[in-house]
Amino acid sequence: MRILTGRAAAARVGALAARENQYAAIEPAVRRIVTDVRRNGDRALRRYAARWDSLPAALPLRVPESQLRASWDAAPPALRTALRRAASNIRRFAEWQQPKSWTRSRDAIRLGQIVRPLDSVGCYVPGGRYPLVSTLLMTVIPAQVAGVPNIRVVSPNPHPDVLAAAAMLGVKEFYRVGGAQAVAALAYGTETIPRVDKVVGPGSKYVTVAKKLVAFGCAIDFLAGPTEAVILSDKGTPEYLAADLVAQAEHDPDALVIFITTSSRLAKAVTARATVLSANNPTAREALRNQGVALVASSREQALNWTNAIACEHVTLSRRDLPALRNAGSVFVGDYSAQSAGDYASGTNHVLPTAGAARFRGGLSVLDFVKIITVQELSSTGLRRIAPIIETLAEAEGLAAHAESVSVRCRRA
Numbered sequence: 001m002r003i004l005t006g007r008a009a010a011a012r013v014g015a016l017a018a019r020e021n022q023y024a025a026i027e028p029a030v031r032r033i034v035t036d037v038r039r040n041g042d043r044a045l046r047r048y049a050a051r052w053d054s055l056p057a058a059l060p061l062r063v064p065e066s067q068l069r070a071s072w073d074a075a076p077p078a079l080r081t082a083l084r085r086a087a088s089n090i091r092r093f094a095e096w097q098q099p100k101s102w103t104r105s106r107d108a109i110r111l112g113q114i115v116r117p118l119d120s121v122g123c124y125v126p127g128g129r130y131p132l133v134s135t136l137l138m139t140v141i142p143a144q145v146a147g148v149p150n151i152r153v154v155s156p157n158p159h160p161d162v163l164a165a166a167a168m169l170g171v172k173e174f175y176r177v178g179g180a181q182a183v184a185a186l187a188y189g190t191e192t193i194p195r196v197d198k199v200v201g202p203g204s205k206y207v208t209v210a211k212k213l214v215a216f217g218c219a220i221d222f223l224a225g226p227t228e229a230v231i232l233s234d235k236g237t238p239e240y241l242a243a244d245l246v247a248q249a250e251h252d253p254d255a256l257v258i259f260i261t262t263s264s265r266l267a268k269a270v271t272a273r274a275t276v277l278s279a280n281n282p283t284a285r286e287a288l289r290n291q292g293v294a295l296v297a298s299s300r301e302q303a304l305n306w307t308n309a310i311a312c313e314h315v316t317l318s319r320r321d322l323p324a325l326r327n328a329g330s331v332f333v334g335d336y337s338a339q340s341a342g343d344y345a346s347g348t349n350h351v352l353p354t355a356g357a358a359r360f361r362g363g364l365s366v367l368d369f370v371k372i373i374t375v376q377e378l379s380s381t382g383l384r385r386i387a388p389i390i391e392t393l394a395e396a397e398g399l400a401a402h403a404e405s406v407s408v409r410c411r412r413a
Contacts, residue, residue: 001245001257001271001292005264009295009306016258017309021225021355023209030209034184041190048181053127053156055176061192063163063174071163083133083165086345090137093347094145097366103375108382112375118143118219120150120194121369122186124201127178129252129283131159138349138364139201140169146369152196154182178203180210187214200364202351221368222361225354227251228313229339230328232260232303232321237335241266242273244316244332244339249278249287257287258310259294260303267294311358314339329358384410 004012036044042061049055072080103112123139126132136153143151153171155162156178166174175193177185183203189195198219199211211220229248231241245257259270271294278284297303304324307315311327319333329352330342343350351364387406394402 001259001274001288001294003264003267003271003294003296005296006298009297012293012295013306013309016256017311017356019355021205021208021223023205026205027209027213030180030206031213033180033206034187034210034213037181037184037190038188041185042192045177045181045185045190045192048179049156049177052179053177055157059176061175061177063158063176065167065172068163068167068171068174071160072167075161075164079161079164080168082345083137083168086134087137087141087169089345089347090141090349091145093349094142094366097142098145099367099370099372107385108379109386110377110382114373114375116371116373117147117149118197118369118371119148120152120196120198121148122183122196122199123151123153124178124182124186124199124203124207125153125155125158125162126201126203126207127156127158127162128204131162133159133161133165134344134350135201136162136165136171137169138351140166140171142349142364142366143200143369144169146366148369150194150196152186152193154178154186154193156182178207180206183207183210183214187218198368200351200368221351221364222353222357223355224351226254226256228256228258228354230258230260230307230310230312230315232307232315232317234262234266234300234303236266236318238266238269238273240335240338241270241316242277245270245274245288245292246277246281246284247338247340248314249284249292250281251283251287253283253286253290255287256291256312258292258312260297260306261294262297262300262303264296267296270294311356313352313354313358314342327358329353329363380409 099115101114103110121143125136140151152173153166154175154177158176183199185193186196186199200221202224208223208225212223227248229245231244233241245259249255249257261267274288278288295306297306304321308326313329315328316332316339322333330348332339342348349364353361387410390406391403
């Protein structure tokens with residue numbers, strides 16, 4: 001993990017601010033997979049699942065509900081307790097986020113919004129390096145709170161713990177497929193997997209590109225790349241700060257982990273401690289070597305500007321700096337707000353924007369699973385009050401029929 005100061009640090013921030021998910025090299029291959037699944041359905045799905053996930057020919061794509069229940073029954077008591085408690089916290093936070101329907105009346109015009117859930121969603125749960133039980137909770141629970149009636153989960157080689165979590169939540173449709181082919185199946189449908197209105201959840205670079213390619217036929221949450229973490233601190237505890245950096249680094253060798261400070265002494269202490277903590281963690285060690293950096297700013301203002309410019313997935317800072325933060329996927333305030341708390345059990349969602357997307361959106365939430373539909377009801381009096389506005393603007397745009405659709409009502413009212 002390097003320490004950069006002065007122009008070198010500023011240059012690194014500039015490069016990070018301009019980063020994006022650059023997967024152009026694999027897009028042709030992913031496009032072929034997506035097209036194949038769209039055309040050939042289950043036959044293509046099974047071929048890819050056998051090639052990359054060693055799916056036996058006799059095993060159905062859909063996991064039977066009896067297997068889901070058996071996985072829950074076989075789960076260790078400590079895991080079941082942790083799953084229940086984490087799910088409770090996540091559900092409560094999602095309920096707090098839930099948007100409301102409302103109406104207001106003014107000048108004989110009644111306006112409002114109604115909130116309706118999506119009819120169906122597909123939740124992608126990665127099945128690669130780690131069995132991400134938490135991702136199943138983070139994607140399924142907000143959909144349930146939103147009222148989505150059809151929730152379909154896909155995951156390659158699902159671990160029994162993931163199946164147990166699905167059973168606990170009452171998931172009925174779980175498919176043992178993954179990768180770009182699973183995204184295509186959800187987006188376009190196959191003989192076994194019905195199509196969905198939206199695909200959510202993180203995944204490999206192939207999953208990310210597949211989501212990009214299907215985005216015109218099926219909604220997606222966002223394009224998520226490798227994990228990112230920024231920690232901004234001038235006076236924090238080095239062991240705590242380093243522990244968070246290593247925790248996020250162990251997700252992926254390409255994880256981005258950045259420490260920003262105005263203290264050279266703290267930068268040295270944090271990087272030294274991170275080296276020690278990652279010694280027996282090959283993935284974290286590689287990530288710290290590849291993308292780990294401590295940036296020493298000349299002032300608190302510069303440090304905050306750098307944090308906002310990077311627009312990171314996870315951001316840790318002090319309470320006094322929170323009002324100045326504009327761009328982040330999820331924020332962790334103070335010494336005891338470990339980033340792992342948000343990954344598992346505080347209740348906030350850990351499916352978060354990466355590659356600078358925090359400039360324009362936050363993490364996955366109940367809002368991703370609903371439609372907010374506007375409603376208006378005008379009386380004859382209300383229409384007459386705004387008729388001159390409508391007619392004038394419609395005529396300015398050359399849309400005479402728009403103006404007439406109001407004028408004809410006013411003449412008869």
